[in-house]
Amino acid sequence: MQKPYSVLFATAILAVGCIAALPPHKVESRKNATKPWDAYEALTVDRIPGFTPAADPALDEYGGWEGTNVGNPDGFFRVRKIGNRWWMVDPAGNLFLAKAVASFVPGWSDRQKVTLKKKFGSAAVWASTEIRFLKEQGFNSLGAWSSSEAFGTPEQKVRIPYTVIVSPMAAYNRDLKKSGREDNYFKDVKEGGSSFGFPFVFDPEFATKAEQMIAPLAKRANDPYLIGYFIDNEIQFQRGMLWKCLTAWPKEHANRRAAQAWLDARKGRTGCGMRDVTEDDRLEFVAYCLETYLKTVTRILRKYDANHMFLGSRFHLWNTEMRNPAFFKVAGKYLDVISINHYNHWQPEQADMKNWETWSGKPFMVTEFYVKGEDSGLPNTTGAGWLVHTQDERGIFYQNFVNELIKGGSCVGWHWFKYMDNDPENLRADPSNRDSNKGMVTWDYRRYTPLIERMKAINDCTYNLVRFHEQASASR
Numbered sequence: 001m002q003k004p005y006s007v008l009f010a011t012a013i014l015a016v017g018c019i020a021a022l023p024p025h026k027v028e029s030r031k032n033a034t035k036p037w038d039a040y041e042a043l044t045v046d047r048i049p050g051f052t053p054a055a056d057p058a059l060d061e062y063g064g065w066e067g068t069n070v071g072n073p074d075g076f077f078r079v080r081k082i083g084n085r086w087w088m089v090d091p092a093g094n095l096f097l098a099k100a101v102a103s104f105v106p107g108w109s110d111r112q113k114v115t116l117k118k119k120f121g122s123a124a125v126w127a128s129t130e131i132r133f134l135k136e137q138g139f140n141s142l143g144a145w146s147s148s149e150a151f152g153t154p155e156q157k158v159r160i161p162y163t164v165i166v167s168p169m170a171a172y173n174r175d176l177k178k179s180g181r182e183d184n185y186f187k188d189v190k191e192g193g194s195s196f197g198f199p200f201v202f203d204p205e206f207a208t209k210a211e212q213m214i215a216p217l218a219k220r221a222n223d224p225y226l227i228g229y230f231i232d233n234e235i236q237f238q239r240g241m242l243w244k245c246l247t248a249w250p251k252e253h254a255n256r257r258a259a260q261a262w263l264d265a266r267k268g269r270t271g272c273g274m275r276d277v278t279e280d281d282r283l284e285f286v287a288y289c290l291e292t293y294l295k296t297v298t299r300i301l302r303k304y305d306a307n308h309m310f311l312g313s314r315f316h317l318w319n320t321e322m323r324n325p326a327f328f329k330v331a332g333k334y335l336d337v338i339s340i341n342h343y344n345h346w347q348p349e350q351a352d353m354k355n356w357e358t359w360s361g362k363p364f365m366v367t368e369f370y371v372k373g374e375d376s377g378l379p380n381t382t383g384a385g386w387l388v389h390t391q392d393e394r395g396i397f398y399q400n401f402v403n404e405l406i407k408g409g410s411c412v413g414w415h416w417f418k419y420m421d422n423d424p425e426n427l428r429a430d431p432s433n434r435d436s437n438k439g440m441v442t443w444d445y446r447r448y449t450p451l452i453e454r455m456k457a458i459n460d461c462t463y464n465l466v467r468f469h470e471q472a473s474a475s476r
Contacts, residue, residue, distance in 0.1 A: 021049035025396050029346065029371070029388050033381050040346045042400035045458050045465065050472070056463045062161055062225070063140025064094035065463050076307045077161070077227045079336055079363050085409040085470060086363035090161070091224040097406075097466070098161070098227065098413025099459050101134055102143030102368060104150050105419065107443065109426035115444045123149045128158040130419075135160065137440075137452055138459025143367060143415030144230050144314070152225070163311060164220065165230040168210040168297070169199050175209065176200070198244055199235045201293040202258040211300050218304040228309030230339060230367070231297045234316045237327070242285040246274055262288055287326035294334040309336035314367050316341040322352065325359045332360030337412060341368035343384040347404045348411075357410035365413035366405065371397040373451075376437035378424060383436040385417075395454020402458050407469045416440070416455075 024041040045053040060066040072078060072093040080089050090096040106116050106126045120126040127149040142150055144165040152159040200206050210231075220226050245259030262285060263272045293313075301310055312335045315321040322340065331338050338360055342348060348366070356364050370385040372378075373394050380387055388394055398416065405411040421439035422429065440455070441447055458465070 022047045025400075027388055027393050027396055029386050029393075029397075031344070031386055033379070033387065042347075042396045043403055044396055044399040044454070045403070045461060048403065048465075048468075051465065051468050053457065053461045054464055055460055059140070060090065060092045060094050062090040062092060062094075062096060063099070063135075064088075064090035064092060064096035066092075066094055068095040069093055070095060074307070075224055077224075077309060079309070079412055081363075083470075084473070085466070086357070086412050088227070088412045095463070096140075097411075097462060098141045098365060098415070099139050099462060100141040100143040100163070100413060100415040101139055101419050101440065102145060102415040103418035103420070104130070104134075104142045104146035106147060106149075107420055107423065109423040109428070109443075111425065112423055112443060119445055123147065127152075131158050131160050137456045138462070139455075141227060141413070143417070144233065145418075159225050161225050161227050163227050163230060164217065165233065166213045166217065167232045168213040169201075169206070169232045169235055169293070171213060172200060172203075172206050172209040198241065198248075198255065199237070199289070199293065200255070201289050201296070202254045204254065207296050207300070210297055211303075214297070214300045215304050217301070221305040221307050226308050228311045228336065229301060229305070230311050230314055231301065232313045234341060235293070235313050237286050237290055237315075237317060237321055239282050239286070239320045241289055242277060242282050243274060245285075258292075259285070283320065283324050284326050286320050286324060287330045290327055291330045291333075294330065298334045310334065311337045311365070311367075312339040314339045314341045316343065316368075318344060322356070325355070328356055328359035332362045335360075335362060338362055338364040339367040340364055341417075342366045343369070346386070347401050348408070350404070350408055353405075353408040353410055363410050363412045365411060365415070367415045368417040369401060369414065370417045370438050372437040373448075376421065376442075376448075378421065378437045379435045380437055382422070382432050382434050383438060384432070385436070385438060390450065391448045392450040392454065394448070395451045395457075398451070398455050399458045402462075403465065406462070406465055409469075409473075420445075 024043050024047060026039045027042050028037045029040050030037045045051065058066040070080065070082065070089055070093060072089045072091060075091050077091065078089045080087055088096040088098060106123050116123065116126055120129060127147060131150060140161060142160060142162040144163055146162060151162050217229065242259055245255045249256040264270050266281065267276055298310060312331065321327050338356060371394050372380045372383065372385050372387045373391045374380065374387060374389050375391060388397060402414060405414055418438050420441050421443045422433050422436050423443040424435040426434065440452055
Protein backbone atom coordinates (compact mmCIF):
# COMPACT_ATOMS: atom_id res chain seq x y z
CA MET A 1 0.00 0.00 0.00
CA GLN A 2 1.36 3.42 -0.96
CA LYS A 3 1.86 6.07 1.69
CA PRO A 4 -0.52 9.05 1.65
CA TYR A 5 0.79 12.54 1.03
CA SER A 6 0.74 13.52 4.72
CA VAL A 7 2.87 10.53 5.73
CA LEU A 8 5.38 11.27 2.98
CA PHE A 9 5.64 14.82 4.27
CA ALA A 10 6.54 13.57 7.73
CA THR A 11 9.05 11.13 6.26
CA ALA A 12 10.68 13.78 4.07
CA ILE A 13 11.34 16.22 6.87
CA LEU A 14 13.44 13.65 8.67
CA ALA A 15 16.07 14.58 6.08
CA VAL A 16 16.26 18.03 7.67
CA GLY A 17 19.09 18.45 10.10
CA CYS A 18 20.16 21.18 12.44
CA ILE A 19 23.75 21.85 11.49
CA ALA A 20 25.87 24.95 11.39
CA ALA A 21 25.58 26.30 7.87
CA LEU A 22 28.48 27.45 5.76
CA PRO A 23 28.21 31.09 4.64
CA PRO A 24 26.73 31.88 1.21
CA HIS A 25 29.05 31.80 -1.77
CA LYS A 26 30.32 35.13 -3.06
CA VAL A 27 30.13 34.98 -6.85
CA GLU A 28 31.49 37.65 -9.16
CA SER A 29 29.08 38.35 -11.97
CA ARG A 30 28.11 41.00 -14.49
CA LYS A 31 25.03 41.57 -16.63
CA ASN A 32 26.90 41.56 -19.94
CA ALA A 33 30.38 41.75 -21.40
CA THR A 34 30.49 45.57 -21.16
CA LYS A 35 29.44 45.91 -17.50
CA PRO A 36 31.73 45.90 -14.45
CA TRP A 37 32.00 42.85 -12.21
CA ASP A 38 30.27 42.83 -8.84
CA ALA A 39 29.87 40.24 -6.05
CA TYR A 40 26.57 38.47 -5.38
CA GLU A 41 25.60 36.03 -2.65
CA ALA A 42 24.41 32.55 -3.62
CA LEU A 43 23.23 29.56 -1.60
CA THR A 44 23.84 25.96 -2.60
CA VAL A 45 22.08 22.99 -0.99
CA ASP A 46 25.02 22.36 1.33
CA ARG A 47 24.81 25.95 2.62
CA ILE A 48 21.08 26.37 3.23
CA PRO A 49 20.82 26.86 7.00
CA GLY A 50 19.20 23.82 8.62
CA PHE A 51 18.95 21.70 5.49
CA THR A 52 20.80 18.43 4.99
CA PRO A 53 20.72 17.33 1.34
CA ALA A 54 19.22 13.88 0.95
CA ALA A 55 18.06 12.00 -2.13
CA ASP A 56 14.42 12.44 -3.01
CA PRO A 57 11.94 9.58 -2.55
CA ALA A 58 11.19 7.29 -5.48
CA LEU A 59 9.91 8.89 -8.69
CA ASP A 60 7.16 7.65 -10.97
CA GLU A 61 7.48 7.22 -14.74
CA TYR A 62 6.89 10.95 -15.34
CA GLY A 63 9.40 12.16 -12.75
CA GLY A 64 6.75 12.95 -10.15
CA TRP A 65 6.91 12.14 -6.45
CA GLU A 66 5.75 8.54 -6.37
CA GLY A 67 3.20 7.67 -3.71
CA THR A 68 1.92 11.19 -3.03
CA ASN A 69 -1.39 10.09 -4.54
CA VAL A 70 -3.21 13.41 -4.72
CA GLY A 71 -5.30 12.09 -7.62
CA ASN A 72 -5.76 13.12 -11.23
CA PRO A 73 -8.99 11.94 -12.87
CA ASP A 74 -8.14 13.67 -16.17
CA GLY A 75 -4.99 11.64 -16.90
CA PHE A 76 -3.08 14.72 -18.13
CA PHE A 77 -0.80 17.21 -16.40
CA ARG A 78 -2.71 19.67 -14.22
CA VAL A 79 -1.93 22.30 -11.56
CA ARG A 80 -3.37 22.37 -8.07
CA LYS A 81 -2.84 24.42 -4.95
CA ILE A 82 -2.37 22.24 -1.87
CA GLY A 83 -2.15 24.22 1.33
CA ASN A 84 -0.01 27.25 0.57
CA ARG A 85 1.92 25.67 -2.31
CA TRP A 86 1.20 25.22 -5.99
CA TRP A 87 2.08 21.93 -7.67
CA MET A 88 1.76 20.26 -10.98
CA VAL A 89 0.03 16.89 -10.75
CA ASP A 90 1.25 14.34 -13.25
CA PRO A 91 -0.97 11.86 -15.13
CA ALA A 92 -0.31 9.21 -12.45
CA GLY A 93 -1.81 11.54 -9.82
CA ASN A 94 1.48 12.37 -8.10
CA LEU A 95 3.02 15.73 -7.23
CA PHE A 96 5.38 17.06 -9.89
CA LEU A 97 7.70 20.02 -10.40
CA ALA A 98 9.00 20.55 -13.94
CA LYS A 99 12.80 20.45 -13.89
CA ALA A 100 13.41 21.06 -17.58
CA VAL A 101 15.98 21.89 -20.20
CA ALA A 102 14.83 24.16 -23.03
CA SER A 103 15.92 24.02 -26.65
CA PHE A 104 16.88 20.36 -26.37
CA VAL A 105 18.03 20.04 -29.97
CA PRO A 106 20.98 18.30 -31.62
CA GLY A 107 22.36 21.40 -33.30
CA TRP A 108 21.71 22.40 -36.88
CA SER A 109 24.88 24.08 -38.13
CA ASP A 110 26.85 22.17 -40.76
CA ARG A 111 29.63 21.14 -38.42
CA GLN A 112 27.18 20.17 -35.67
CA LYS A 113 25.45 17.82 -38.10
CA VAL A 114 28.77 16.21 -38.96
CA THR A 115 29.67 15.85 -35.27
CA LEU A 116 26.28 14.36 -34.42
CA LYS A 117 26.68 11.68 -37.06
CA LYS A 118 30.14 10.76 -35.80
CA LYS A 119 29.14 10.68 -32.14
CA PHE A 120 25.59 9.28 -32.23
CA GLY A 121 24.92 8.05 -35.74
CA SER A 122 21.43 9.58 -35.97
CA ALA A 123 19.13 12.11 -34.34
CA ALA A 124 17.02 9.30 -32.90
CA VAL A 125 20.02 7.76 -31.12
CA TRP A 126 21.07 11.23 -29.94
CA ALA A 127 17.59 11.80 -28.47
CA SER A 128 17.39 8.52 -26.53
CA THR A 129 21.01 8.80 -25.31
CA GLU A 130 20.72 12.39 -24.14
CA ILE A 131 17.28 11.97 -22.56
CA ARG A 132 18.82 9.27 -20.39
CA PHE A 133 21.63 11.70 -19.61
CA LEU A 134 19.16 14.44 -18.58
CA LYS A 135 17.24 12.04 -16.34
CA GLU A 136 20.50 10.97 -14.68
CA GLN A 137 21.07 14.64 -13.81
CA GLY A 138 17.63 14.90 -12.18
CA PHE A 139 15.83 16.67 -15.03
CA ASN A 140 12.33 15.38 -15.77
CA SER A 141 11.02 17.37 -18.74
CA LEU A 142 11.81 19.41 -21.86
CA GLY A 143 11.18 23.09 -22.49
CA ALA A 144 10.31 25.06 -25.61
CA TRP A 145 12.02 24.54 -28.96
CA SER A 146 13.00 20.98 -28.18
CA SER A 147 13.51 18.47 -30.96
CA SER A 148 10.55 16.45 -32.20
CA GLU A 149 12.77 13.35 -32.03
CA ALA A 150 12.87 13.86 -28.28
CA PHE A 151 9.08 14.01 -27.82
CA GLY A 152 8.80 10.33 -28.61
CA THR A 153 5.77 8.19 -29.28
CA PRO A 154 3.93 5.78 -26.97
CA GLU A 155 5.84 2.93 -28.62
CA GLN A 156 9.27 4.27 -27.64
CA LYS A 157 10.89 3.05 -24.44
CA VAL A 158 12.69 6.30 -23.56
CA ARG A 159 10.17 9.07 -22.96
CA ILE A 160 10.15 12.28 -20.97
CA PRO A 161 7.42 14.91 -20.38
CA TYR A 162 7.69 17.80 -22.80
CA THR A 163 6.21 21.11 -23.94
CA VAL A 164 5.46 22.45 -27.42
CA ILE A 165 5.68 26.00 -28.75
CA VAL A 166 4.05 27.52 -31.82
CA SER A 167 4.42 31.19 -32.73
CA PRO A 168 1.53 32.45 -34.85
CA MET A 169 2.02 36.12 -34.00
CA ALA A 170 5.66 36.08 -35.05
CA ALA A 171 4.74 34.20 -38.24
CA TYR A 172 1.90 36.60 -39.04
CA ASN A 173 4.15 39.61 -38.69
CA ARG A 174 6.69 38.00 -41.00
CA ASP A 175 3.92 37.40 -43.54
CA LEU A 176 2.87 41.04 -43.34
CA LYS A 177 6.40 42.21 -43.93
CA LYS A 178 6.92 39.90 -46.90
CA SER A 179 3.66 40.98 -48.48
CA GLY A 180 4.55 44.67 -48.18
CA ARG A 181 1.20 45.40 -46.52
CA GLU A 182 2.70 46.28 -43.14
CA ASP A 183 6.19 47.07 -41.99
CA ASN A 184 5.35 48.60 -38.65
CA TYR A 185 6.28 45.56 -36.60
CA PHE A 186 9.89 46.05 -37.67
CA LYS A 187 10.20 49.83 -37.65
CA ASP A 188 12.19 51.69 -35.03
CA VAL A 189 9.31 53.71 -33.59
CA LYS A 190 9.81 55.16 -30.11
CA GLU A 191 7.94 56.72 -27.25
CA GLY A 192 9.68 57.40 -23.98
CA GLY A 193 12.83 55.62 -25.08
CA SER A 194 11.13 52.32 -26.00
CA SER A 195 11.79 50.86 -29.42
CA PHE A 196 9.61 47.95 -30.53
CA GLY A 197 7.40 46.40 -33.13
CA PHE A 198 3.68 46.04 -32.61
CA PRO A 199 1.87 42.69 -32.27
CA PHE A 200 -1.20 42.85 -34.51
CA VAL A 201 -3.69 41.61 -31.94
CA PHE A 202 -6.55 43.66 -33.43
CA ASP A 203 -6.11 42.48 -37.01
CA PRO A 204 -8.96 40.03 -37.76
CA GLU A 205 -6.70 38.17 -40.17
CA PHE A 206 -4.43 37.14 -37.31
CA ALA A 207 -6.97 34.54 -36.18
CA THR A 208 -6.68 32.81 -39.55
CA LYS A 209 -2.92 32.50 -39.19
CA ALA A 210 -3.25 31.34 -35.59
CA GLU A 211 -5.69 28.60 -36.53
CA GLN A 212 -3.46 27.47 -39.37
CA MET A 213 -0.55 26.99 -36.96
CA ILE A 214 -2.45 25.68 -33.93
CA ALA A 215 -4.63 23.12 -35.75
CA PRO A 216 -1.80 20.56 -36.18
CA LEU A 217 -1.50 20.34 -32.39
CA ALA A 218 -4.60 18.13 -32.45
CA LYS A 219 -2.37 15.13 -33.18
CA ARG A 220 -0.92 15.47 -29.64
CA ALA A 221 -4.25 15.85 -27.85
CA ASN A 222 -4.17 12.41 -26.23
CA ASP A 223 -0.49 12.20 -25.26
CA PRO A 224 -0.16 12.07 -21.45
CA TYR A 225 3.54 13.01 -21.64
CA LEU A 226 2.71 16.45 -23.06
CA ILE A 227 2.60 19.03 -20.26
CA GLY A 228 1.17 21.87 -22.34
CA TYR A 229 1.65 24.55 -24.96
CA PHE A 230 3.35 27.89 -25.31
CA ILE A 231 1.72 30.14 -27.91
CA ASP A 232 4.34 32.68 -29.07
CA ASN A 233 7.40 33.92 -27.21
CA GLU A 234 8.21 37.31 -25.67
CA ILE A 235 5.54 39.29 -27.50
CA GLN A 236 6.36 42.98 -27.24
CA PHE A 237 3.61 44.18 -24.90
CA GLN A 238 5.31 47.53 -24.43
CA ARG A 239 4.41 50.71 -22.59
CA GLY A 240 4.07 52.66 -25.84
CA MET A 241 1.39 50.45 -27.44
CA LEU A 242 -1.42 52.97 -26.95
CA TRP A 243 0.72 55.80 -28.28
CA LYS A 244 1.68 53.78 -31.32
CA CYS A 245 -1.90 52.77 -32.10
CA LEU A 246 -3.08 56.37 -31.93
CA THR A 247 -0.22 57.89 -33.91
CA ALA A 248 1.42 55.35 -36.25
CA TRP A 249 -1.61 54.24 -38.26
CA PRO A 250 -4.34 56.01 -40.23
CA LYS A 251 -7.80 56.35 -38.72
CA GLU A 252 -9.24 53.42 -40.68
CA HIS A 253 -6.56 50.93 -39.53
CA ALA A 254 -7.77 48.15 -37.19
CA ASN A 255 -5.19 49.08 -34.55
CA ARG A 256 -6.14 52.75 -34.59
CA ARG A 257 -9.88 52.05 -34.47
CA ALA A 258 -9.54 49.59 -31.58
CA ALA A 259 -7.35 51.91 -29.51
CA GLN A 260 -9.58 54.92 -30.16
CA ALA A 261 -12.71 53.03 -29.15
CA TRP A 262 -11.02 51.72 -26.01
CA LEU A 263 -9.73 55.14 -24.91
CA ASP A 264 -13.02 56.91 -25.63
CA ALA A 265 -14.94 54.30 -23.61
CA ARG A 266 -12.46 54.55 -20.75
CA LYS A 267 -12.72 58.36 -20.65
CA GLY A 268 -16.47 58.50 -21.32
CA ARG A 269 -16.26 60.84 -24.30
CA THR A 270 -15.32 60.76 -27.98
CA GLY A 271 -12.26 62.10 -29.73
CA CYS A 272 -9.71 61.45 -26.97
CA GLY A 273 -6.03 61.65 -27.82
CA MET A 274 -2.61 61.27 -26.26
CA ARG A 275 -3.12 64.51 -24.34
CA ASP A 276 -5.72 62.62 -22.28
CA VAL A 277 -3.58 59.55 -21.58
CA THR A 278 -2.18 58.76 -18.12
CA GLU A 279 0.40 56.17 -17.11
CA ASP A 280 -2.40 53.96 -15.77
CA ASP A 281 -4.07 54.18 -19.18
CA ARG A 282 -0.91 52.95 -20.85
CA LEU A 283 -0.64 49.91 -18.56
CA GLU A 284 -4.34 49.08 -18.78
CA PHE A 285 -4.17 49.24 -22.56
CA VAL A 286 -1.27 46.78 -22.51
CA ALA A 287 -3.52 44.44 -20.53
CA TYR A 288 -6.36 45.03 -23.01
CA CYS A 289 -4.07 44.04 -25.87
CA LEU A 290 -3.09 40.90 -23.99
CA GLU A 291 -6.74 39.98 -23.45
CA THR A 292 -7.53 40.49 -27.12
CA TYR A 293 -4.66 38.18 -28.02
CA LEU A 294 -5.36 35.51 -25.40
CA LYS A 295 -9.06 35.40 -26.18
CA THR A 296 -8.23 34.58 -29.79
CA VAL A 297 -5.55 31.95 -29.26
CA THR A 298 -7.28 30.25 -26.31
CA ARG A 299 -10.45 29.72 -28.32
CA ILE A 300 -8.47 28.14 -31.15
CA LEU A 301 -6.25 26.04 -28.89
CA ARG A 302 -9.22 24.56 -27.02
CA LYS A 303 -10.89 23.74 -30.32
CA TYR A 304 -8.03 21.40 -31.25
CA ASP A 305 -6.81 20.25 -27.83
CA ALA A 306 -8.93 20.54 -24.70
CA ASN A 307 -6.75 18.17 -22.69
CA HIS A 308 -3.46 19.97 -22.17
CA MET A 309 -2.51 23.12 -20.32
CA PHE A 310 -2.00 26.55 -21.86
CA LEU A 311 1.33 27.78 -20.50
CA GLY A 312 1.25 31.30 -21.92
CA SER A 313 3.51 33.44 -24.08
CA ARG A 314 6.64 33.68 -21.94
CA PHE A 315 6.48 37.19 -20.47
CA HIS A 316 9.79 39.01 -20.13
CA LEU A 317 9.30 42.79 -19.80
CA TRP A 318 9.69 43.94 -16.22
CA ASN A 319 7.88 47.29 -16.25
CA THR A 320 4.87 46.67 -18.51
CA GLU A 321 4.38 42.96 -17.83
CA MET A 322 5.90 41.55 -14.64
CA ARG A 323 5.03 44.58 -12.51
CA ASN A 324 1.65 45.32 -14.05
CA PRO A 325 -1.24 43.94 -11.92
CA ALA A 326 -3.77 44.44 -14.73
CA PHE A 327 -1.63 42.37 -17.08
CA PHE A 328 -1.42 39.42 -14.68
CA LYS A 329 -5.12 39.61 -13.86
CA VAL A 330 -5.88 39.11 -17.56
CA ALA A 331 -3.30 36.33 -17.87
CA GLY A 332 -4.91 34.46 -14.98
CA LYS A 333 -8.27 34.38 -16.78
CA TYR A 334 -6.90 32.37 -19.70
CA LEU A 335 -3.71 30.57 -18.68
CA ASP A 336 -3.21 27.48 -16.56
CA VAL A 337 0.36 28.50 -15.76
CA ILE A 338 2.05 31.89 -16.24
CA SER A 339 5.33 31.46 -18.15
CA ILE A 340 8.15 33.92 -17.52
CA ASN A 341 11.55 34.27 -19.19
CA HIS A 342 13.56 35.59 -16.26
CA TYR A 343 16.48 37.89 -17.06
CA ASN A 344 18.01 41.14 -15.74
CA HIS A 345 18.00 39.94 -12.11
CA TRP A 346 20.52 37.79 -10.26
CA GLN A 347 17.74 35.75 -8.67
CA PRO A 348 13.93 35.75 -8.45
CA GLU A 349 12.65 38.06 -5.73
CA GLN A 350 10.11 36.75 -3.23
CA ALA A 351 7.97 39.90 -3.43
CA ASP A 352 7.69 39.64 -7.23
CA MET A 353 6.73 35.96 -7.10
CA LYS A 354 4.07 36.63 -4.48
CA ASN A 355 2.64 39.43 -6.62
CA TRP A 356 2.43 37.21 -9.72
CA GLU A 357 0.35 34.66 -7.85
CA THR A 358 -1.81 37.25 -6.09
CA TRP A 359 -2.56 39.23 -9.24
CA SER A 360 -3.26 36.22 -11.47
CA GLY A 361 -4.56 33.59 -9.06
CA LYS A 362 -2.34 31.09 -10.89
CA PRO A 363 1.10 29.52 -10.48
CA PHE A 364 4.03 30.42 -12.69
CA MET A 365 7.04 28.72 -14.21
CA VAL A 366 10.36 30.21 -15.30
CA THR A 367 10.79 29.12 -18.90
CA GLU A 368 14.20 30.67 -19.59
CA PHE A 369 17.13 31.49 -17.33
CA TYR A 370 20.86 30.92 -17.62
CA VAL A 371 24.28 32.37 -16.93
CA LYS A 372 27.39 32.25 -19.13
CA GLY A 373 30.91 31.17 -18.16
CA GLU A 374 34.02 33.11 -19.14
CA ASP A 375 36.03 29.88 -19.08
CA SER A 376 34.07 28.45 -22.03
CA GLY A 377 36.32 30.15 -24.59
CA LEU A 378 33.28 31.80 -26.21
CA PRO A 379 33.05 35.60 -26.60
CA ASN A 380 29.72 35.75 -24.71
CA THR A 381 28.63 38.99 -26.34
CA THR A 382 25.09 37.86 -27.22
CA GLY A 383 22.09 36.77 -25.19
CA ALA A 384 20.41 38.13 -22.06
CA GLY A 385 22.07 35.88 -19.46
CA TRP A 386 24.61 37.21 -16.96
CA LEU A 387 28.29 36.21 -16.92
CA VAL A 388 30.38 34.45 -14.26
CA HIS A 389 33.98 33.28 -14.39
CA THR A 390 33.65 29.49 -14.28
CA GLN A 391 31.39 26.53 -15.00
CA ASP A 392 31.28 25.75 -11.29
CA GLU A 393 29.92 29.24 -10.66
CA ARG A 394 27.27 28.62 -13.34
CA GLY A 395 26.17 25.65 -11.23
CA ILE A 396 26.17 27.74 -8.06
CA PHE A 397 23.97 30.28 -9.86
CA TYR A 398 21.58 27.47 -10.87
CA GLN A 399 21.24 26.15 -7.33
CA ASN A 400 20.69 29.57 -5.81
CA PHE A 401 18.09 30.48 -8.43
CA VAL A 402 16.17 27.20 -8.03
CA ASN A 403 16.23 27.41 -4.24
CA GLU A 404 14.63 30.86 -4.37
CA LEU A 405 11.93 29.55 -6.70
CA ILE A 406 11.16 26.62 -4.42
CA LYS A 407 11.09 28.83 -1.35
CA GLY A 408 8.35 31.01 -2.83
CA GLY A 409 5.70 28.29 -3.14
CA SER A 410 4.04 29.49 -6.36
CA CYS A 411 6.52 28.17 -8.93
CA VAL A 412 5.71 24.80 -10.55
CA GLY A 413 8.77 24.48 -12.76
CA TRP A 414 11.94 25.92 -14.25
CA HIS A 415 13.53 25.53 -17.68
CA TRP A 416 17.27 26.04 -18.07
CA PHE A 417 18.11 27.72 -21.37
CA LYS A 418 19.57 25.64 -22.94
CA TYR A 419 20.95 22.16 -23.74
CA MET A 420 23.77 23.16 -26.13
CA ASP A 421 26.08 26.13 -26.59
CA ASN A 422 25.78 28.37 -29.61
CA ASP A 423 28.03 27.42 -32.51
CA PRO A 424 30.03 30.65 -32.95
CA GLU A 425 30.66 29.84 -36.62
CA ASN A 426 26.95 29.58 -37.39
CA LEU A 427 26.09 33.05 -38.70
CA ARG A 428 22.64 31.86 -39.80
CA ALA A 429 21.47 31.82 -36.18
CA ASP A 430 19.57 34.83 -34.88
CA PRO A 431 21.86 37.47 -33.33
CA SER A 432 21.02 36.54 -29.72
CA ASN A 433 22.19 32.95 -30.26
CA ARG A 434 25.56 33.22 -31.97
CA ASP A 435 28.51 33.15 -29.62
CA SER A 436 27.51 32.40 -26.05
CA ASN A 437 27.94 29.74 -23.39
CA LYS A 438 24.34 28.88 -22.57
CA GLY A 439 24.48 25.10 -22.72
CA MET A 440 25.10 22.10 -20.53
CA VAL A 441 27.22 20.80 -23.40
CA THR A 442 29.50 22.51 -25.89
CA TRP A 443 28.52 23.02 -29.52
CA ASP A 444 30.15 19.60 -30.21
CA TYR A 445 28.52 17.67 -27.32
CA ARG A 446 31.25 17.79 -24.65
CA ARG A 447 29.88 18.02 -21.09
CA TYR A 448 30.37 20.99 -18.78
CA THR A 449 30.92 18.66 -15.82
CA PRO A 450 31.20 21.21 -12.96
CA LEU A 451 27.93 22.85 -14.01
CA ILE A 452 26.17 19.51 -14.45
CA GLU A 453 27.29 18.19 -11.08
CA ARG A 454 25.93 21.27 -9.34
CA MET A 455 22.63 20.95 -11.24
CA LYS A 456 22.28 17.31 -10.25
CA ALA A 457 22.96 18.10 -6.58
CA ILE A 458 19.79 20.21 -6.24
CA ASN A 459 17.68 18.37 -8.83
CA ASP A 460 18.12 15.14 -6.87
CA CYS A 461 16.76 16.60 -3.62
CA THR A 462 14.11 18.97 -4.98
CA TYR A 463 11.10 17.42 -3.27
CA ASN A 464 12.92 17.18 0.06
CA LEU A 465 13.89 20.84 -0.31
CA VAL A 466 10.26 21.76 -0.92
CA ARG A 467 9.25 20.04 2.29
CA PHE A 468 12.08 21.67 4.18
CA HIS A 469 10.89 25.12 3.15
CA GLU A 470 7.27 24.21 3.95
CA GLN A 471 8.28 23.12 7.44
CA ALA A 472 10.37 26.26 7.92
CA SER A 473 7.46 28.44 6.78
CA ALA A 474 5.00 26.68 9.08
CA SER A 475 7.27 27.15 12.10
CA ARG A 476 7.57 30.89 11.60
